[in-house]
Amino acid sequence: MNTATPEATGWTKTLVRHPLFLPVLTLLVLLLVNRAFNAHFFHIENKDGHLFGSLIDILNRASPLALVALGMTPVIATRGVDVSVGAVVAISAATAAVLIGGQMQIVNGVEVYVSNVPLPFAIAGALLVGLLCGLWNGALVAYVGMQPIIATLILMVAGRGIAQLLTAGQIITIYYQPYFFLGAGFLGGLPFALYIVAAVGIVLWFFTQRTALGLFVTAIGINPTASYFAGIKARAIMLCVYGFSGLMAGAAGLIISSNVKSADGNNAGLLMELDAILAVTLGGTSLAGGRFSLVGSLIGALIIQTLTYTTYSIGVPPEANLVVKAVVVFIVCVVQSEPMRKLILRDPSLQGVTR
Amino acid sequence: ADKLVLGFAQVGAESEWRTANTESIKSSAKEAGVDLKFSDAQQKQENQIKAIRSYIAQKVDVIAFSPVVESGWEPVLREAKAAKIPVILTDRAIKVSDDSLYTAFIGSDFLEEGRRGGRWLEDHYKGAQGPINIAELQGTVGSAPAIDRHNGLIEVIKSDDRFKIIASQSGDFTRAGGKQVMEAMLKSYGKQIQVVYSHNDDMAIGAIQAIEEAGLKPGKDIVIVSFDATKGGFQAMMAGKMNVSVECSPLLGPQLMETAKLVAAGKSVPKRIVTKETVFPMETAAAAFPSRKY
């Protein structure tokens, strides 16, 4: 029987009980698997001032997903979900592409690449569109009172249509060089996208630790009515939370379109919503709302990206990629599940195994 | 008399090539005075089947479509035949047991395109030492261009044992797909790859990005052979990042309208109508670019 308080038990148990234990363990295992197949896996080299290496690569590739997952975390904590992020990624990418312009011009026989509008406007425009999409979701959830999954399903269904409407069904190629810095540039040796993730992470951390946002979001997630009665501006907070999720999807759309140098209304951010929800869940935040972990979501995003990387690099045929992902999802979820935790923690013979 | 009504079921808008194709069909229909019923299947075969069935219900004069995949068309084409509506395939062929299910097929000869790509490679590596390692970026699995461009290449290089295809994967004809697959290939094979044989320009452009990001020079360290000769492809060639693009013209609108009118009038047309195409190596790219329409 263990009913004793955490202080009374050994540090291993405290460790095992920590909500981040499993996500971190999963990530470590994946990294070690990679190391086993590729001796240079942890190797990072410096090529003309840029750091190269598998780890950097994973971090870089994971950054759009990490952004979306960070945006999704507070939404899920308020007992919501935002399934529209993939579509919002496409919309924001389309906006950016349309604003920057899909045409190359030939001046005196030399190609020059010009942007329709100054770059900052294009970026702001795309972010604004993302934010608006998020606010639309938030308004439906908080003020109309729709269930989050439906409210965001609307945009999920319509969003790719809207993105294609913006681009008139074309895949718009972007030729404007400075724009590529967002998704493929390096700053101080590291991919620029990492700085964006870090900045967002720090802002979020500040808001959840140094303000009451974390408390309010958690309270709303657990009992919206009671939170409203306690005087929390539940609706305004929900609106902001969805708006933020949209904004993050917009940012991810920018990074993605800058990375592939085009905007494809049909395929940009495809299945991103599922990956993001998965990342948040793998990070230990329950879809039922309440307590959440930002670090967990980041780790979740890394797990997903590492997994993709692993399947490519250890020579699993890409067809099997999805199967591997599914199996990992099942295993992590089952191990994380309440009944399983109980089983593992209760049976002393198993404790050695989980440590 | 009434205008000719043509129902056209397009695959989708998955690449620049496809949008040029759509544009050509729409504008030539306008010019030819054809009432065009256009639908876009978003890359889903069931949507195409639905659209064709709806054209049958609408009693259009001619149905044309560009099949997503080769198989599975028999039941609905039989319905069209029963309704006595002639069917024209464009761009991609289908597999049916009964050839009379469609009247004509207008489109590129992908097999020939594949051969052209192969021949260009042989030319390029004349006198060079083997082995020459090729990484192939395939189109959508099961689609005719993917199958034929692959087979065309094999046909040419099988007699030459210097050439070896060391990796072959589908990038789904998309830019993102090409980039992702190329990254994976570079990870597993690295500098062994000498040639990238990409089934279309979009994937090739994705691959070029991946190669650059890996610190290599596309067009020099790795030779890039591609298909379609789209604007994007031309730009890559002019920038010296792509070596050759085998043309595959999407501008089959006029030919389609012409054929449709003949078919509707009950005249006989050749079963196979091949579009006129050529090969653009990077050296000729800059000269040809201004006259390109797609």
Next chain:
Amino acid sequence: MNKPSLTTRLTDPRTLPLLITLGLFLLMFGYGSVAYRGFFSAQVFCNLFIDNAFLLIVAIGMTFVVISGGIDLSVGGLVAVTTMISATLVQSHHWPIWVVTPLVLLLGALFGGFQGVLIQYFRLQPFIVTLGGLFLTRGLCFLINIESITIADPAYTAVSEFRLHLPGADISANVLIAAAVFIGAVWLAQYSEFGRVVYAIGGSERSAVLMGLPVARTKVMVYMLSGFCAALGGVTFTFYMLSGYGLHAQGMELDAIAATVIGGTLLTGGVGYVTGTLFGVLILGVIQTLITFDGTLSSWWTRIVIGALLCVFCVLQRLLDSHASKRRTSRAAVGKTVAPAVAAGDATPAEMVAQQH
């Protein structure tokens, strides 16, 4: 005894969305008939069924899951893997249709049951489990074969090309299968204990447990049912396409959910009708038909229109719901006291009921 009048029945927030869906369908069909030549015909109407039979079957399974308060994202993948397994067994191993079909149906049900077990016994979120299911099934397709496999088996071709001639229109074998599924589902939802327990679970799972209902078993069975329906959807899809392919039925889970919601089923569970889902599917079908008949609208309008419809429907449901809860607080419904309890004499209530029948 007070019996509700027809009007209260019809304006009940639980049935009204169904009526609106029906009305909307008629409106759209009517619009098409007026606006486009050849639209108003029995065949166009029957084509809605021919072209959406598989979606209807899948959406019916989804309806049960949603009523139980869950969601099943794996159905699209399951349809694809069913076409794939069928095609492989038929083409490469020459198994006969009457062996393949039951086998894939069984596999579908088992897979659904597996998801149900994870959801019920490991307390995992349906969203996550079935998302994993989606990945798994799609992945399995490509493990089996990355190319599309054409079925040339005469039995499949025969079923595929079978047409029942009705006056003015033909219908396919798929339509007959879907009709049977529909009737079975209505029966299951309205006249079987299982169906009512599904509604109870959707209304309040905790209460259902405390009421001593077989919640665990029913929940697993709901996912089995959905898996079965998805597999059956896959079988009909195979007849429809005569091929197996890993990319078949992409995004069908979304269409199924959209059809369910447009049909008036609440995603929170507990409320919904199979008939509503039928009309939800028909509305999706009619939108597509309208767009092809028009022939100038780009396909992305389909998505935008469906999204807008979803939006309108959900706002409507919200309005009805808040209207209803206002009515609730006005307590119009509190019953009046009748005969005193003593009148029951010595018999227990249960016996009294028994005596009367």
Next chain:
Amino acid sequence: MNAAASDLPHQHTGEAILHMTGIEKRFPGVHALKHVEFRLFPGEIHTLMGQNGAGKSTLIKVLTGVHPADAGQIMFAGQTVKLDSPEAAEAAGIRTVYQEVNLCPNLSVAENIYIGRFPRKAGRIDWSTLHENARTLLATLSLDLDVTRALDAYPIAIQQMVAIARALSVDAQVLILDEPTSSLDEDEVQKLFTLLRQLKARGMAILFVTHFLEQTYAVSDRITVLRNGEREGEYLARDLPRLTLIHKMVGREIDPDQLAKPQWADAKPGDTFIGAQGISRRGSMQALDLDIRAGEVLGLGGLLGSGRTETARLLFGVDKCESGEMKVAGQNTRFTSPRDAIKAGIGYCPEDRKSEGIIADLSVRENIILALQARQGLFRYLPRKRQDAIANDYIQHLGIKTPHAEQPIGLLSGGNQQKALLARWLATDPKMLILDEPTRGIDMAAKLEIMDQVLALCRKGLAILFISSEMSEVVRVSHRIAVLRDRHKVGELPAGQTNEHAVFHMIAGGEQ
């Protein structure tokens, strides 16, 4: 604490139908049942008594398989059984009405009664028979409902009756009712008791839980008292004086007469804090005048559904007034949300603690500081030290029983949750408190504590609106009493003239 079987009083000579021995149950941080023994004989009504959190509901849930027991044995009808789910318990012949109304709001009344054992015809549910049976059954409870309507169309009290009807719909060997009467009015309680006596006469064994002493003595043959998860003892009802029973429950001496004494001799109300003029809302409240002064308790008298909760919701801004005027501290005010009311210095403990009060998974600390933090806003986050100080202060001050301030509040018993809610509002330093049924489902001792707190706060100058279904409690703490009937105010009893009789008289006033 484990009395040997021979110590138990005997009246029935037959075998116990149910005998639970050595039952152990722990929840995280709580030892809910400590080696409990309990037995139930056919043909008796056996009342389980104990304070909040004593373990009554837990014992029942262990019996019916909602929670697995950690240890212990259950003998049912002479055999050791393992009931691992409510389903199994139902199948064995144990019918239970749980403490919270546990039915499905979306199903019809008839379905709620019969689901799990629908009448069938030709393999399908026979709807007409079902509805007929349901109507007949409800008639025995003197209810005439439209059985085809969804359950949530009916108020809580009716739902409670439907839950009871469900338990009666099949002849069981054992019937368990966990606080079935807490939302019923006197009339309904009497009807229920008549039925219970009939069932008892037919040899059914009935386990009954209530906090009301009157009810306990009205129907019980035997009483088992639980305290702190231990069985204090089993007694024949007629052999157990009330005072002794209370002593056994609380473990110390309480004078039940204390409950009845008005406490308002020394009241010195100040200025009017809130003055409402003709506030109303369609479908909820007819025009109502009300004023509450600082340093007084205004009681709301009325029967079930008379509109007391609605009044509270209007005053707190949960429901918006559609007409009328409201002055708070002399200023014209309009509340459009609870936030406005909180800013004006009002706090509200809602009637439905679980769904409107507590945030179950948050800790006691977080629950206590929540309203204060919400008022302070997002950015002026209370430092953790300050939070701890506030929480521990109130835990001590109000005597909230919890292992530590970080315990999730959902794991506390009802009374302690209520105290924590009180603490939540006190932390905001309010000028007025609205307490809707703060004593519902709470044991005697906790009731007294809460009422004492109310009085103490009032002396400190708070204005208090006090609502309770227990008229005696209202009379005890209130200075004045406003009486409601059918959603409008019928009158007011001024200070010094408050007594139960007067309240009832006023409620009945317009009748003849």
